[in-house]
Each structure stands twice: as C-alpha cells, then as structure tokens.
Amino acid sequence: MTRRKLPKWLLYTLGAIILVGLGIAVYVYKIFLGPSVTDSQPYFYVYTNDTYENVLRRIRTDNIVSDVKAFDYAAKAMKYPNSVKAGRYKLEKGMSNRRFIGNLRGGYQEPVKLQFANIRLKEDFAGFLGRNFEADSLQFISILNNEAIAEKYGFTTENFYTMFIPNTYQFYWNTSADKVIDRFYEEYKKFWNEERLAKAKQLNLSPIEVSILASIVRGEALHNDEMPMIAGLYLNRLKKGILLQADPTVIFAHQDFTIRRVLNRHLNIDNPYNTYRYKGLPPGPINMPPIVAIDAVLNPAQHNYIYMCAKDDFSGYHAFAETVAEHQINARKFQKALDERNIKK
Template sequence: MATNSKKSKTSLYIGLLILVLGLTVAGTAYFMFMAPSIATDEEYFYVKTDEPYAEVMKRIESEGIVKNSSLFNYAAKFMDLEKTGIKAGRYKLSKDLSNRRFIGNLRAGYQDAVKFRFQNIRLKENFAGLLGKEFEADSLAFLNLLNDEALAEKYGFNKDNFFTMFIPNTYEIYWNTNPKEVIDRFSKEYEKFWNADRKAKAAALNLTPQEVSVLASIVKGEALHVDEMPKIAGLYLNRLKKGMLLQADPTVIFANNDFTIRRVLNKHLVIDNPYNTYRFKGLPPGPIMMPSIASIDAVLNYAQHEYIYMCAKDDFSGYHLFATNVAEHQINARKFQKALDARNIKK
C-alpha cells in the first residue's frame, strides 16, 4: 500500500515537472515567436542594399528595435534567417508586430512602398534633393540622371526639356528601388498622362507635349490662382500666334537665377539668356519650373479671348488685369508700379 502511494506521488511530481517544463517551453516559444516584440517608436526600419546580415542584426539590437534581442536572435536562428538572407527595404513597424512576423517580412522582403508626392518644384536640384530624402539612393545619384542627356533622349526628350517628363502626383515606389527604375516609373506615368485626348489638343495648338509643358511652366509661374490659368494660357498663345515676344516676367527671374526678385526691372531684362523671353522670341528651351497638371490642362483647354497684355492687380490679390492694347496695359502697369512704390518694393 505504501509502495503504491509512493509511486503515485512520484508520478504526480513527474507530471507536475512535465507540466512546468511544458508551460516554460510554451511561454518561451510564445515570447520568442508570437508576442508583440517591437520596442521602438520609430515607424520604419530600413535595410540598405547589400547590408551584411551581422550589421543588420547589430542595428536591431543597438537601435532598440525589439524588446529582447536575445529572443529575437534565437527566433532568427530557428527560422534560418541568416541562410535565407535579409532583403533590403523599408519595413513598417508597429507595437503588435511579433518576432515571427518581423523576421518573415525581412526574409521575404515584405516592405511598405513610399507614397511619394511632389509638386511646386522649381529646379532639378530641388527635385533631386527630395528624391534623395525619400529613397535609398542619394540626391547626387538622382541629379546625375536628371542631367543625363543620353537618358533624356532615351525617353524622347533633350537635356533642356527632360524636366517636363515628371508629372506631379502621388507615386507608390519601394524605398530601395534603383534610381534608373525610379525615373522609368515616372516615364510610365508620363505616357499614361499624355493620352490621345491631350495629344490631340496639343497638336491642335501646333505644339508638342514638351512645348505644352514648357508653356505650362510659365503659366504656373505667373498664376497664383488655378482658376486664372486658362486665361493666362490664352494670352501667351495669342502672343505666340502673332509672333510676339512672350515677355513673361517669371522667365526673366529664371534667366537671372535670382528667385528673390519681386520687381522685375530694366536691368533684369537685358540678360543674354535663351530663357529671357523679353529678348528671345518663342518658347524658352525648357521649363522654368516643373509644370503642374492644372497648368498643363490650362494650356490644352485655354480660354479664348483677344488679350495680349496683362499686369498684376494693384490689390496684390494675385490676380491680373488684362488688356488688348498698349495704352490700356500702361494704365494697368502704372497702377501696379504705384502700389509697389507704396509698399517700398524696389527690387
């Protein structure tokens, strides 16, 4: 009887031991693989192209990405992460992310795309800087491509008008995408944007899509209000048809490479630069800024009228007064010049 009682106690102890061990293993497995693991408040974790495995693992620890780096390392070994490799990319982090999911994302390359939106870009350098900030490649890599004449010709442009290929919009592109592939993505969007309807309207104006965009950049430079763009576009198209100089102040500012100019003076008008439309007839060789979709469509759907002169309104509302003759234009211009003097705006 005593022997049976001893056996029962032994069995109970063994059972309890197995239970404790099982709970311990289960608990360890849970925290190693299934429990929320992310400790940082950073929104993304970035893995560079060709970054060594050991360096990535070291950064996960040193940057405090996970709560327990030892458990993360054990999980990584169990899931053969070193063997399968870590894919470069921009990985979304959240407080409910487990080691298992995080490791699975790293090994499979399940990254979040960058929602890249741009508008109101003045120069190639500005655009390259924005690209370098949002993507893995630096701004110089992008600037070299934007200035690459052979690349421009590949897409049907030249070095002067290549900037018109980039249509301001929102693009979803992976962070580690090769710079040339990023440019190619913009080219595909450009081809979709210039559909049959827009091409037909450009042809009716006897302009190429690139020339429409160059004119649109001037319209954008002049207009503070989108609703006035078609009227301004109609004015410049009237001047082109008549063989007149465009005499667009934004082109003079661009030609002088001084974007602090608030009052265009005679000294600014004499610069010998093909972008100075006070001296050179027709459209300049390229855009003076990245045209917006609104400004491109304003040229294609221009307002029909007889105006060939315009001047900013003296109330500084951003709107313009339009005229069909020099005498009327001079009256408008004197009003604006008087308003500038009243505000002591001399340059």
C-alpha cells in the same frame, strides 16, 4: 476496488516535467509570439547588399526590439540570415518576432506613397527623391543631367524635367534610381493620352512645348482659375511672333527667386530663358508645372489679349489688355501700388 496511489517520486517527476514544459512553452511564446517590437521608429530599413549581421547590428543600435537575443534566436530558427531582402518595413509597437521576421524574410515591405507638386528646380526634385528612396540625390541628379539618358526618353537635358508629372505614385523604397525614372516615363506616356496629344497638335505645340508654356503660366498665376486666361494670352503672343516677355522667365534666368519686382536692369541678362530678349519658348521649363497648368494650356481661354499686368489690389489676379495704351494704364496703377508699399526689388 481501491485505487493505487502513484508513488510520490513519480508525482514529483511528472510535476517537474509539466513545469519544465510550461517554462519551455512560455519561453517559446516570448521568443516567437510575444510582444517584441518597440516604438522607437515607424519603419525599419534594410539596404541592398545588407548582411544579416548588418541588420542585427542596426536592430540593436536603434532599439528596434526589446530583446535582441530573443530576436536573434527566432531569426536563426526561421532561417532569416540566408533570406535578407532590402526594403522599408513598417513597425508596430508590440509586433511579435515571428511576424516581424516573416515580413523581413518575405520582403513584405510597405510602399512609399510619393506625392509631389510645386518643385521648382530639378536639383530640388533630385533632393526630394533622395529623401524618399534608398538611392541618394546624387544618383538622381546625375540621371537628370545625363544627355544620353534624356535622349533615350526623347528629351534634352534642358527639357527632361517636363517628363515628371506631379501626382501621387507608389514605389518600393529600394527601387533603383533608373527604375524610378523608367516608371515616371511610363506615367508620362499614360498622361499624354490621345485627347491631350490631339489638343497639343491643334495648338501646333509638342507635349514638351506645352509643358514649358505651362511652367510659365504656373509662374505667373497665383490662382488656378486664371490659368486659362494667361495661357490664352501667351498663345496669342506665340501665334503673332511677339516676345513672350514673361517676368518669371527673367527671374529664372537670374536664378534669384527673391526678386519681387522685375526692373529694367533685370531684363538685360543674356540668357536663353530671358523671354524679353529671346523669341518663342525658353529651352526648358522654369518649374515643374502642375496638371492644372498643363490642361490650362491645352484648354486656353479664347480672347485677343496680348498684355497683362498684376492688379493693383494685390489680389493675385491680372488686368488684361489688347493694346499698349490700355496696358500702360494698368502698369502705372500697379507700379504706383508697389511704390506705396515700398517694394523696390
């Protein structure tokens, strides 16, 4: 039995259909599944209230994908224009439109890992937050300086800064400024657990006062292992009703952090942060104290020292004393060392 050959016209037609089908498959693959995202930047940001047109314009301007028309077609096919969600989206070179658009449409953004320490002023902290969130630094500083908001959390605008515990946190980039502050308050309450609260009570200090003192300890200490000694000294002074006379508070009062040598003329400033003139703790912290400083105050070294002076070897450690006579000897050694190095201010 002989097989009948297909007519040539039919073979040509079938071949054309196959070629068209392959072309369509290749085109669809390129649009949806093929490599699309470039390496122009590591993240793509979609802002609150952005429209699809805004998103598409930045994708084109920032060269986010290799073929903007293909992205646009895929986005519309996947109904993304009606599902724009704010966020910080991680980009990977070669990521397909389907995956990229799926993340955008689903709001699958990568959290911001927020890690901070040693931020001196709340203005600096507001700037730091503004660089890591959609909200800018002005929004954050307006909250930190808002008396009603501070009172809502149990603080004043002077001591509000003690609410922020240096640590590592995760947030979504588009978290609003007020929600960010709410989250820090929740972390603050977790930090001040029953054990820490009990230790603060034994010292007859509130958590706020502990943090203020810890900021002074942080200002004095160059080495973490000396913090409990310094904390014990200032606690001794508080118990005896002696002026704290902490040089870092004088520098803070002047707002001149270039001062390396506190002189008599610096001590005359009439400012509540000047602990050479005002008894007790200042009204707020002079920096953002780290956890190690807070815990040093809660677990101070037990001793009778009420005086200290930086050692003349410039090791960053201090010479401690119980009497004025001992302290004057230590102070003269340090003053001589400063003079020898021509450190005048």
